[in-house]
Structures are given as C-alpha cells and as structure tokens.
Amino acid sequence: MSWSDRAEAPATPTRVTIANVADRAGVSPTTVSHVLSGKRVVNATTREVVMEAIRELGYRPNHVARNLRTRQSHMIAIVVPDITNPFYAVLTRGLADAVDSAGYGTYVCNTDGQHERERKFFEDVMDRGVDGIVFASGETVSDITFGPGESSTPIICIGDHLDHPLCDAITPDDEAGSREATAFLTSRGYRRIAMIQGPQRYGSQRTAGFRAAMQAAKHKVAAELMVRGDWTRKGGYQAMRSLMALDSPPDAVFCANDLMAIGALDVAHELELEVPGDVAIMGFDDVDAATIVTPQLTTVRNPAYEAGSTAGDLLLSRLSGRYTGAGRTVVLPCPLVVRGTA
Amino acid sequence: MSWSDRAEAPATPTRVTIANVADRAGVSPTTVSHVLSGKRVVNATTREVVMEAIRELGYRPNHVARNLRTRQSHMIAIVVPDITNPFYAVLTRGLADAVDSAGYGTYVCNTDGQHERERKFFEDVMDRGVDGIVFASGETVSDITFGPGESSTPIICIGDHLDHPLCDAITPDDEAGSREATAFLTSRGYRRIAMIQGPQRYGSQRTAGFRAAMQAAKHKVAAELMVRGDWTRKGGYQAMRSLMALDSPPDAVFCANDLMAIGALDVAHELELEVPGDVAIMGFDDVDAATIVTPQLTTVRNPAYEAGSTAGDLLLSRLSGRYTGAGRTVVLPCPLVVRGTA
DNA sequence: TACGTGAGTCAAATCGATTTGAGCCGACGA
DNA sequence: TCGTCGGCTCAAATCGATTTGACTCACGTA
Numbered sequence: 001m002s003w004s005d006r007a008e009a010p011a012t013p014t015r016v017t018i019a020n021v022a023d024r025a026g027v028s029p030t031t032v033s034h035v036l037s038g039k040r041v042v043n044a045t046t047r048e049v050v051m052e053a054i055r056e057l058g059y060r061p062n063h064v065a066r067n068l069r070t071r072q073s074h075m076i077a078i079v080v081p082d083i084t085n086p087f088y089a090v091l092t093r094g095l096a097d098a099v100d101s102a103g104y105g106t107y108v109c110n111t112d113g114q115h116e117r118e119r120k121f122f123e124d125v126m127d128r129g130v131d132g133i134v135f136a137s138g139e140t141v142s143d144i145t146f147g148p149g150e151s152s153t154p155i156i157c158i159g160d161h162l163d164h165p166l167c168d169a170i171t172p173d174d175e176a177g178s179r180e181a182t183a184f185l186t187s188r189g190y191r192r193i194a195m196i197q198g199p200q201r202y203g204s205q206r207t208a209g210f211r212a213a214m215q216a217a218k219h220k221v222a223a224e225l226m227v228r229g230d231w232t233r234k235g236g237y238q239a240m241r242s243l244m245a246l247d248s249p250p251d252a253v254f255c256a257n258d259l260m261a262i263g264a265l266d267v268a269h270e271l272e273l274e275v276p277g278d279v280a281i282m283g284f285d286d287v288d289a290a291t292i293v294t295p296q297l298t299t300v301r302n303p304a305y306e307a308g309s310t311a312g313d314l315l316l317s318r319l320s321g322r323y324t325g326a327g328r329t330v331v332l333p334c335p336l337v338v339r340g341t342a
Numbered sequence: 343m344s345w346s347d348r349a350e351a352p353a354t355p356t357r358v359t360i361a362n363v364a365d366r367a368g369v370s371p372t373t374v375s376h377v378l379s380g381k382r383v384v385n386a387t388t389r390e391v392v393m394e395a396i397r398e399l400g401y402r403p404n405h406v407a408r409n410l411r412t413r414q415s416h417m418i419a420i421v422v423p424d425i426t427n428p429f430y431a432v433l434t435r436g437l438a439d440a441v442d443s444a445g446y447g448t449y450v451c452n453t454d455g456q457h458e459r460e461r462k463f464f465e466d467v468m469d470r471g472v473d474g475i476v477f478a479s480g481e482t483v484s485d486i487t488f489g490p491g492e493s494s495t496p497i498i499c500i501g502d503h504l505d506h507p508l509c510d511a512i513t514p515d516d517e518a519g520s521r522e523a524t525a526f527l528t529s530r531g532y533r534r535i536a537m538i539q540g541p542q543r544y545g546s547q548r549t550a551g552f553r554a555a556m557q558a559a560k561h562k563v564a565a566e567l568m569v570r571g572d573w574t575r576k577g578g579y580q581a582m583r584s585l586m587a588l589d590s591p592p593d594a595v596f597c598a599n600d601l602m603a604i605g606a607l608d609v610a611h612e613l614e615l616e617v618p619g620d621v622a623i624m625g626f627d628d629v630d631a632a633t634i635v636t637p638q639l640t641t642v643r644n645p646a647y648e649a650g651s652t653a654g655d656l657l658l659s660r661l662s663g664r665y666t667g668a669g670r671t672v673v674l675p676c677p678l679v680v681r682g683t684a
Numbered sequence: 685t686a687c688g689t690g691a692g693t694c695a696a697a698t699c700g701a702t703t704t705g706a707g708c709c710g711a712c713g714a
Numbered sequence: 715t716c717g718t719c720g721g722c723t724c725a726a727a728t729c730g731a732t733t734t735g736a737c738t739c740a741c742g743t744a
Contacts, residue, residue, distance in 0.1 A: 060469055
C-alpha cells in the first residue's frame with residue numbers, strides 16, 4: 001500500500017509561502033517576489049540561492065493572493081446557452097485555445113438562454129474578478145447593468161445582440177450567408193421556397209437575408225411558408241410537418257440552423273420524399289452532424305472556432321494594453337457549403 | 343447616445359469595499375461581514391441599516407479577497423480531452439448543473455489527451471485554488487504528483503485510469519456493456535464478428551467485454567478481425583476499409599465508440615452494403631449523432647450526463663463535509679440501445 | 685574628503701475580505 | 715449594591731502575495 005505510506009510522510013504541515021522561501025534563502029519576501037517576477041534586478045547569486053530554496057521547498061505561488069493584489073485573475077469567462085450544443089462547444093474551444101498560451105483559463109457558464117441566468121452569471125463572474133467576458137448567449141444582453149465605473153473588464157459579444165460602443169463584437173455575417181444560400185436555391189429553379197425560422201425575435205438576420213434574396217429573385221414569400229422552430233431537431237421536425245401538410249407544400253426549405261434542418265430531413269424520410277428531388281433542404285451552421293445525415297446537408301458554414309479564437313485575440317489585445325480604443329466589430333464570412341440536400 | 347451620457351455619470355471612483363459600507367452604516371466592517379454571513383447575531387435594526395447602506399452603495403463582496411481568507415474558491419475544475427467531443431460536452435454539462443445550485447462554477451481544461459497538458463492543468467488549477475477537480479481526461483493520470491500534504495482538494499476520476507484510494511471514481515461499466523452488446527450480436531446469429539478497438543492501451547474494458555461474450559458464445563475471435571482505430575470517424579472508416587478488404591470479411595462489427603461506428607457506416611454506404619443485412623454495425627456511447635445516421639445506430643449508452651452529475655454530487659458531499667471517508671467507486675450501467683444497424 | 689550614483693535589498697503598506705478574543709452595556713439575581 | 719451573564723459590536727490579526735519608497739554599500743568623481 002504505497003498510498004498509506006504517504007500518509008506518514010513528513011508532510012509539509014501547512015502550505016509553503018513566499019515567507020518560508022525567504023527565510024530559507026536568507027532574504028526578504030520582496031527579493032523572492034522580484035526573482036519570480038523579474039520586475040527588479042536581483043544579484044545573480046542571490047537569485048540562484050532563492051531558486052534553490054524554491055526548489056527545495058516545492059514552493060508554488062498562491063494565485064488567489066496574487067490576484068487580490070494585482071487585480072487580475074488570468075481567467076476569462078464565456079457565457080453560452082449550452083455547451084452541449086456543438087456550435088458553442090467549438091466556439092468555446094476556439095476561445096480556450098486562443099487565450100491558453102497567454103496563460104488565461106476559461107470559465108464556462110450555461111444559461112439555457114434564460115435571461116435570468118445570464119444576468120446571474122454576469123454578476124457572478126464580475127465578482128469573481130475575471131479579466132474578460134465573452135458573451136455568446138443567444139438572448140439579448142443589452143440591458144445588463146454596465147454600471148458607469150462598474151469596471152473596465154473587457155467584454156466581447158458574439159452575435160449581434162449587444163450594442164455597446166465600448167465592447168468589441170464578432171458577428172458572423174448571417175445576413176449575407178442566408179442571402180447566398182437562398183439565392184442558390186432560386187438559381188436552381190425552386191419556386192415555392194419556405195423558411196423555418198428561429199423563435200420570435202431571434203435570428204432575424206437570417207430571415208432578412210432570406211427575404212432579400214427572395215426579393216432579388218422576384219419571388220413572393222407566402223406567409224404560410226414562413227414558420228418557426230425552436231432551434232432544435234424536434235422543433236424543425238414539427239415545423240416541417242406543418243409545412244408538408246399544406247395544400248401546396250414547398251419544394252425547398254431553408255432552415256435557420258442545421259439542427260432544425262435535420263429535423264426537417266427526418267420528416268422527408270418519414271414521408272419517403274426524395275431529397276432534393278421532391279424537396280430541397282438547407283441548413284445553417286455546418287455542424288459536424290451535417291456530414292453525418294444522408295444525404296449530407298447543404299448548408300452555410302458558421303465559423304464557430306474562428307469566432308471563438310477571434311474573441312480571444314480581441315480580448316488579449318485589450319488585456320495586454322496593445323489596444324485601448326473604442327469597440328471594434330469584426331464580421332466573419334459565412335460561406336455556402338454545397339452538399340447533397342439542395 | 344445613451345452610453346456616452348453614462349461616461350459623465352458621478353461614477354464611483356473606486357470599487358466599493360466592505361469598509362465603505364461600514365462607514366456609511368456607522369458600524370465596523372466586522373458587523374457588515376456578520377450581517378452578510380449570518381455567522382454571528384446582529385441586532386435587527388443594525389442589520390437593516392447595514393442592508394440599506396449596501397443597497398445604496400451597490401456593494402458587492404470581492405470574491406478574490408474572500409477566497410484568500412476562507413481558502414475556498416467555489417470553483418471546480420474539469421479536465422477533459424476535448425470539450426468539442428459531444429461525450430465530454432454532455433459530461434461537463436452534467437457536472438455544471440450538479441454543482442451550480444450549490445454556488446460552484448466550472449473551469450474547463452482541454453488536454454487533447456496529452457499527458458503534458460494534463461499535468462500542466464492539474465498544477466494550474468491547484469494553484470488557482472479550485473475546491474475540487476474532476477478528471478475525465480482519457481490519459482492515465484496515476485502518476486500525477488499527489489504530494490503528501492499537497493492538499494486535501496477532492497479529486498474525482500471518471501473512467502478507470504486513476505487508482506488512488508483517497509479519490510472517488512466513477513466508471514461506466516464498459517465491460518458489461520460491451521459484453522451485452524456482443525452477446526446481442528451472437529444471439530442474432532452473426533458468425534464472423536469483428537471489433538474495431540480504440541488505440542493501443544485504451545478502452546481495454548470494452549475489448550474485454552467483447553472477448554468475454556465471444557467466449558461465452560463459443561465463438562473464436564480471429565486475429566485479423568481485431569483492428570484498431572483512433573476514436574475518430576476517419577479512424578473508423580479506415581479500420582472498416584481494411585476489414586472489408588479481407589478475403590472473408592465480417593458479417594458484424596462492434597466498434598469501441600460511435601464515432602468509429604459512423605465511419606464504418608460510411609464504408610458500408612460507399613460499398614453499397616445493406617446494413618444490417620450484409621453487415622451489422624454496433625457502436626458505443628450513444629452520442630446524439632447515433633440517431634442522425636441512417637439507419638440509426640444500434641449502440642450502448644454511455645451515461646455521460648449522469649457521470650458528470652454524479653461526479654458533482656460526490657464532490658459536493660465531500661466539500662460540505664457530509665462525507666469524509668475513503669474513496670468511493672460508483673459504477674454506472676451502460677444499457678444496450680437497439681436501433682437499426684444490428 | 686565629501687558627494688553623487690547606481691545596484692541590490694528590505695520594511696511596511698496594500699489588496700478586501702473573515703475571524704476571534706475582548707469590551708461594553710443593560711438586566712437580573714443575590 | 716455588586717457580580718455576572720447575554721446580547722452586540724469592535725479592533726486587530728490574518729490570508730499570501732505585490733509594490734514602493736528608502737536604505738546600504740561600494741565606487742567613481744570633483
């Protein structure tokens with residue numbers, strides 16, 4: 001039992017602090033701090049003695065104490081609706097990769113799109129003293145309390161919800177992507193094109209792109225062909241059901257996201273409809289699952305990873321002081337990905 | 343421009359501290375602390391005055407300072423190979439949900455299965471003073487430095503890698519699940535059953551279950567039918583390719599995870615093989631994608647969410663002091679999920 | 685000799701809370 | 715009247731680092 005042995009080891013009774021190191025090395029805590037931070041020159045031999053003491057004692061600086069003094073946590077928070085959603089998982093990964101090398105860790109909050117939780121997490125992470133916040137939660141956050149001098153913690157918004165001149169924003173170009181996708185549909189000769197939108201109030205850019213392309217192609221958009229889903233596969237399924245139950249069903253359906261498109265595809269399979277022969281289906285996001293369905297989903301790529309890593313870069317540029325200006329907005333292109341469903 | 347207005351607001355010049363509140367209320371910081379924590383009785387009217395001051399000043403306690411003093415961060419870390427992998431995303435969500443209500447936040451680390459990163463993150467989160475750690479990283483962590491008195495931070499391991507009597511473990515019953523899956527295959531009359539295993543050294547439980555069921559059914563397992571993939575769809579694709587190129591290819595394939603099973607399915611489609619008529623395919627994990635492929639994947643459910651939330655519960659039981667004993671091990675059943683590919 | 689000057693070090697203040705032993709005050713019992 | 719006991723409140727120490735003004739010492743210079 002090697003582990004029970006350990007229990008009897010001459011364990012350090014209490015955590016070793018910078019003062020212990022200083023004692024051991026015969027210098028002051030100040031000096032130890034300086035050899036660690038390099039903010040002030042330390043005699044080479046002194047430094048060696050200190051390093052030796054650190055090694056012998058196995059000293060590791062207490063980040064909490066450090067954070068208190070320096071007022072930075074080297075931690076950045078990301079607020080998403082649901083990490084389980086592959087889009088946000090990838091986004092989170094992009095962010096984590098971008099900030100990791102600069103020594104920042106990532107703290108994740110799932111809001112389930114609930115405004116209440118968004119607010120709660122916002123306050124929570126502020127109190128925790130994170131150095132930056134990335135908001136990717138679908139709900140609007142424009143009314144979150146940015147107290148005047150509340151703090152200068154940089155905030156990045158992904159999506160187009162928060163309109164605040166001091167905060168950077170990253171917006172995938174949903175409108176252009178949807179426009180292109182819809183134009184692709186019209187150019188292929190589809191006549192009755194439906195759209196499964198997101199829930200009321202959200203994803204309006206995608207709807208706008210759809211309408212713009214329809215108008216450009218001089219197609220009328222019939223009211224009964226504009227239905228809504230709740231972003232989920234099941235929601236897409238139900239919406240598609242209602243669409244196909246119409247007296248004159250659509251010959252193409254543009255869905256505001258892939259999950260709903262997959263739900264729509266479920267309906268097509270159930271009804272034994274040929275895709276895209278009987279009905280074409282397009283999605284938006286290009287999640288992994290888009291290449292798993294048969295036929296593979298024609299969709300619009302939503303650059304999740306890039307959005308996350310760009311968010312990280314913008315954050316770092318502010319945290320390092322390289323940039324201090326007003327809020328920037330970077331818009332990311334959403335290219336069309338043609339596969340088998342349209 | 344409502345925002346520029348704000349800039350001229352009579353902003354609190356500096357963060358408001360407990361001392362400010364105390365001054366405002368005409369009491370000592372001690373008293374303020376007590377009304378907030380309730381650890382000592384405070385006169386009702388005094389309390390009211392303090393609360394009023396807190397409200398007026400918009401005071402919010404600084405968690406970093408609090409953490410320093412109390413030695414707890416109300417933050418728990420989860421170390422996973424890749425949050426982008428749906429299995430780990432769900433696991434993480436289960437954990438987050440479990441600990442959220444107790445006021446704990448989650449800090450996520452992606453190791454990509456690299457031992458070096460595992461170690462780095464372990465030290466990182468220890469230094470950050472997290473209150474608990476959940477290890478779900480695929481690599482073995484048995485040699486991570488648990489210094490003797492290093493700390494009493496509870497650690498939970500998901501999977502069967504870390505063998506440490508002081509740390510709780512959660513292990514999905516891979517062996518039983520695989521055994522049941524394989525037995526299902528033999529009972530259906532498949533004769534030449536192959537297995538696509540994980541990479542060398544990993545997932546040995548699943549292989550063990552496979553072998554046990556084969557033996558129980560008195561089937562020989564031909565060496566050329568035991569191949570390996572790297573857990574990815576592409577890896578499964580390649581393994582399946584080599585399997586189907588055999589002189590006498592298998593009539594059923596059990597894959598160590600769903601992603602590889604989906605890769606195998608890709609091959610079947612490419613070769614225009616009937617599934618499960620020409621070849622049956624089974625996976626393991628039951629990720630979302632399993633219900634997206636056609637036909638839907640017959641698989642074994644790996645209870646990711648439950649594993650995460652159980653980890654959270656075990657952690658909380660220790661953090662609250664309700665439990666202080668030796669390491670517990672909870673094994674989670676992995677039930678068979680019969681769908682369309684076998 | 686006296687005077688910068690600069691390299692290296694240190695003491696003490698600070699970050700913003702929590703914790704604890706002690707003090708004050710009024711009530712109550714002897 | 716005195717002692718004591720409870721209920722409240724406070725001052726001061728503490729958590730473990732960073733930061734800064736000041737000090738020492740040696741050296742070169744006027």
